[in-house]
Amino acid sequence: MSNDQPRPLAKPFWRRGLAGLLDFITVFFGGGYAIGAATGQTTKDGFNLTGAPALLLFALIVAYFYLGWKVLGGTLWQRGARWRRRPLCRTPNVRRGTAASAPARP
Template sequence: MTEQRDVASWRIILAFLLDAITAFVVVGLVVGVVFGGLTGNGFQLEGWRALLAFALIVAYFVVFNRFLGGTIWKRILRAVR
């Protein structure tokens, strides 16, 4: 049996915030480059592009947490249980 270790709450919260920011920026830029929506200051997604970006961000959290053992920032901050 594997033992469960306690992880500090601040690590989990910080990892989530950093993952959300990272996913928003990366997914937003990728969707903006591939499907249009880039502006001089970054990207602006509306309609189905914004829905696609939102779905990809949710998929990032689901896939990484369920199948890959934790998101990128959870692994960096050692907030994986």
């Protein structure tokens, strides 16, 4: 059996690219300042991370994008601008017309 529902169209590249850029800027400056404030590496112009705190910021950025794309179904900017709409919980992908999705007979 074929699925009668059409596939949703992919969002244009510029929207996905803009969301990725805004996500990176948000995590870099927000996370960088938070880590800098926690480790005492803030300056009058912002923050200057060196050594382990810089590696921690890099790990935070990687974790943010991994969790946003693979686990949560979208990053903050993708969800906020409705550029990606997936539920937060994962449900099994059951095709219509299979024995697993057929209603039980009385």
